Amino acid sequence: MSSSENKLQNNTLLATIKKIVSKQVFIPIAALLILVIFNLAADPSFFKISVDKSSSGDPIMSGFLVTILDNASELAILAIGMTLVTSASGGQDISVGSAIAIAGSVMLRVVCGTSARPESLHAPIIVAFLVCVLVSMAFGAFNGVLVSYCKIQPMVATLILFTAGRSIASWINNNQLPVVSDPKFGYYGNFIPGIPVPTPIFIAAICMIVIALILKFTNLRLYSQAVGINPHSSRLNGINPQLVKLLTFVILGACVAVAGFIKVSRLSTINYAVIAKDIEMDVILAVALGGNSLSGGKFSMTSSILGAYVIQFLTTTLIKFKVSANAIAAYKAVVVIILVVMSAPIVREKLGSLKKKVLSRKTVKEVA
Amino acid sequence: MKKIAKILLSAAVMSSMALGMTGCNSEKKDETTKAAGGETTTTEASKSEEADKTEGDTEASSEEGAKTNDGELIKVGIINNDPNESGYRTANDKDMRETFTKENGYDASFAYSLKNDEQIAAAQQFIQDGVDYLLISAAGTAGWDTVLQDAQDAGIKVILFDRTIDADESLYEASIVSDMAKEGETAVDWLSSQNLSEYKIIHIQGVMGSSAQIGRSGALDSKVAAEANWTIVSQQTAEWNAETAQQIVQAVIDSGEKFNVIYAENDDMAKGAVQALDKANISHGVGKDVIVIGFDCNKWALEELLKGNWNYDGQCNPFQASYIDDIIKNGAKQKVVIMEEKGFDAATITQDDVDKYGIGN
The missing domain is CATH 3.40.50.2300 (Response regulator)
Structure with a gap:
């Protein structure tokens, strides 16, 4: 009697656990939890958040958690666009870093005008930002056309901009490195006086809300998934696969513009060779960590964004533990391999069936 | 059957040649950039992109001056990296252009490339043009022996600046570098x-x-x-x-x-x-x-x-021109000149x- 009750309870418990584990969002959350527990065990002060005054006398929140949320903003914003591109085209855009250099360069060009060291802003920041969004979307469209209409592999198509982007960026500003002296320009990458939370966190939140609304009220999710799973059948169902692919690249372009804006605002200047270097790999990783299939089709936006935060959490943890300069990439690689393998659909299926077997054996024993 | 075998063989030979060539290239390009200006090595491809822009940019800046005043001017061929590479390089190029002018008694020609093979081709061109001095900031360290030998045979003096190369010391007059x-x-x-x-x-x-x-x-x-x-x-x-x-x-x-x-x-x-x-x-x-x-x-x-x-x-001193000027006018006192660098x-x-x-x- 009691044993059967037990079994029943066990079963419902198992079912709920299984339900949670089988959710896509489980992997990034689990990874986040592991990192949190690890840091908590190693040094509880990791989670201390304090409000101090900056040198300009404004209140500022500081602490590792704030730093992570702050620095992950660009990654999270880019992950939004990359998830859509991955879903619809079944490939990745590797020109994100170079495109950020272009976006940042355009931004500074408009703000600074012709002089590299302007005393005042030559154009309102909002105007510069809009121009920067337009240019980035145009470059996104360029990638999109190559992928959708010319049917070039996304990675190969975006290789063009990947190699040329930083040269284009330096050419936009005549190879000068403009420095903006107006403190207002720095608000968007740092703090707005009086508000202790870093501005990039707000910008990232806005982007997330916008994309959530878009996914809720338009057919973007359905269309891009349909195109990613089977472009032919989606065409037969009245969706234009080329247009959808192009659209995802343009959306990524908009994300790039926002990320580029934050990046140049952080330092009020730009260095074409190193700005957002290798960020494309981190973004693709975020998408993969989210358990999304890199060959297109279904996707979970929440998981991708969480993946971005996991990566920044990991980076900050490694920096905090002063992992030696040469080894930092290796550590990251090991963790990433484990996470990606864990989140691969095949491995999860195998693990699931293995667990079932073990558990069923147990219950058999119990019954006996 | 024989035909097919022949075709296959030739294809194999060709591809191996191509592979060998790319091997050489990547080796030559294997360089660490000067950190000055805070630039890292730009990616290989973007380099070639930039190099393409400036390829064949061999210009005789003061051709007319040379014609009117032929005997007086010292002809120098300057081979440099692309000035767009970094702030350091831009300053370096500007310094070169300001020093080697007609007023200072020079007839200077410039060639820019971030690719070693293009630089070597430019050097050969300068040798044919019969310059008196060849000033080189090499993109890569290897592959310069033959062309430097040619220069020596033609009685052209070579001065290296900013970057050294793997060649016998007797092949060049001096090398001016940062420590x-x-x-x-x-x-x-x-x-x-x-x-x-x-x-x-x-x-x-x-x-x-x-x-x-x-x-x-x-x-x-x-x-x-x-x-x-x-x-x-x-x-x-x-x-x-x-x-x-x-x-x-x-x-x-x-x-x-x-x-x-x-x-x-x-x-x-x-x-x-x-x-x-x-x-x-x-x-x-x-x-x-x-x-x-x-x-x-x-x-x-x-x-x-x-x-x-x-x-x-x-x-990190990008101003080598005055050192070179001194060597050309007064002769080289030592092979390796280390520039004075301030803090x-x-x-x-x-x-x-x-x-x-x-x-x-």
């Missing part, structure tokens, strides 16, 4: 002259393995090993990236560790570090809590020095220094 290790030592000596009771240093490194990183890190490492009161709080690479530098310093601040020196291996990274200090309300600069050290002498960085926000900036102290720097030594806008 990165000395740059580091000068900075470390300055730091030790500050007589702090304790040195707790955040060391932000450049791209690992680049000559600038090795030289500048080496000096600090050996000093820290030798002195008891010098400790490294954190030593990590930010790969010349300001933002990564900011994150590294932020992490040290967040963990509450004390430090009083920031040793950043270029100006950009020092700037990122200072940004983190400002956020945390840690005072820095002359007579403040934290000493900030940068390298490369960008103009904006020297201005920070002038304002007293930073303490020291080490020079600027915020306490003594003047506006003149900023205007004279600052790189960039």
Whole structure:
């Protein structure tokens, strides 16, 4: 009697656990939890958040958690666009870093005008930002056309901009490195006086809300998934696969513009060779960590964004533990391999069936 | 059947040749960039992109002058890297163009490329044109022997600047280079002259393995090993990236560790570090809590020095033209000329220094 009750309870418990584990969002959350527990065990002060005054006398929140949320903003914003591109085209855009250099360069060009060291802003920041969004979307469209209409592999198509982007960026500003002296320009990458939370966190939140609304009220999710799973059948169902692919690249372009804006605002200047270097790999990783299939089709936006935060959490943890300069990439690689393998659909299926077997054996024993 | 075999064979031979050639190329391009200007090596492909733009950019800048005044002018062929490569290179090229003018008695031609093979082709062109001097800042270290031999046979004197190459010393007159290790030592000596009771240093490194990183890190490492009161709080690479530098310093601040020196291996990274200090309300600069050290002498960085926000900036001298001018006019005294490189102290720097030594806008 009691044993059967037990079994029943066990079963419902198992079912709920299984339900949670089988959710896509489980992997990034689990990874986040592991990192949190690890840091908590190693040094509880990791989670201390304090409000101090900056040198300009404004209140500022500081602490590792704030730093992570702050620095992950660009990654999270880019992950939004990359998830859509991955879903619809079944490939990745590797020109994100170079495109950020272009976006940042355009931004500074408009703000600074012709002089590299302007005393005042030559154009309102909002105007510069809009121009920067337009240019980035145009470059996104360029990638999109190559992928959708010319049917070039996304990675190969975006290789063009990947190699040329930083040269284009330096050419936009005549190879000068403009420095903006107006403190207002720095608000968007740092703090707005009086508000202790870093501005990039707000910008990232806005982007997330916008994309959530878009996914809720338009057919973007359905269309891009349909195109990613089977472009032919989606065409037969009245969706234009080329247009959808192009659209995802343009959306990524908009994300790039926002990320580029934050990046140049952080330092009020730009260095074409190193700005957002290798960020494309981190973004693709975020998408993969989210358990999304890199060959297109279904996707979970929440998981991708969480993946971005996991990566920044990991980076900050490694920096905090002063992992030696040469080894930092290796550590990251090991963790990433484990996470990606864990989140691969095949491995999860195998693990699931293995667990079932073990558990069923147990219950058999119990019954006996 | 035989035919097919023949075709296959020839295809195999061709592809192996192609492979061999690409092998050579990548080897030649295998170079570490000069860290100056805070630039890392641009990607191989973007290099070729830039090189394409400037390819065949061999221009005779003062052709008319040469015609009117043929016997007097010294003909020099200058082979340089693309001035767009970095702020350092831009300053270097500008210096060259300002020194080798008609007024100074030169008839200069310029060729730019970031590719070794294109540079060698340009050198051959200059030899055919019969220049008197060949000035080379080589993109890669290998493959120069033949062309230098040709130059010697034709009685052309070769002077290397900024970068050395793997060739016999007899093939060139002189080589004018920066000593990165000395740059580091000068900075470390300055730091030790500050007589702090304790040195707790955040060391932000450049791209690992680049000559600038090795030289500048080496000096600090050996000093820290030798002195008891010098400790490294954190030593990590930010790969010349300001933002990564900011994150590294932020992490040290967040963990509450004390430090009083920031040793950043270029100006950009020092700037990122200072940004983190400002956020945390840690005072820095002359007579403040934290000493900030940068390298490369960008103009904006020297201005920070002038304002007293930073303490020291080490020079990486892009101005080799005067040395070359001296060698051409007075003959070479030694094979390897190491340029004098200054370090600027915020306490003594003047506006003149900023205007004279600052790189960039």
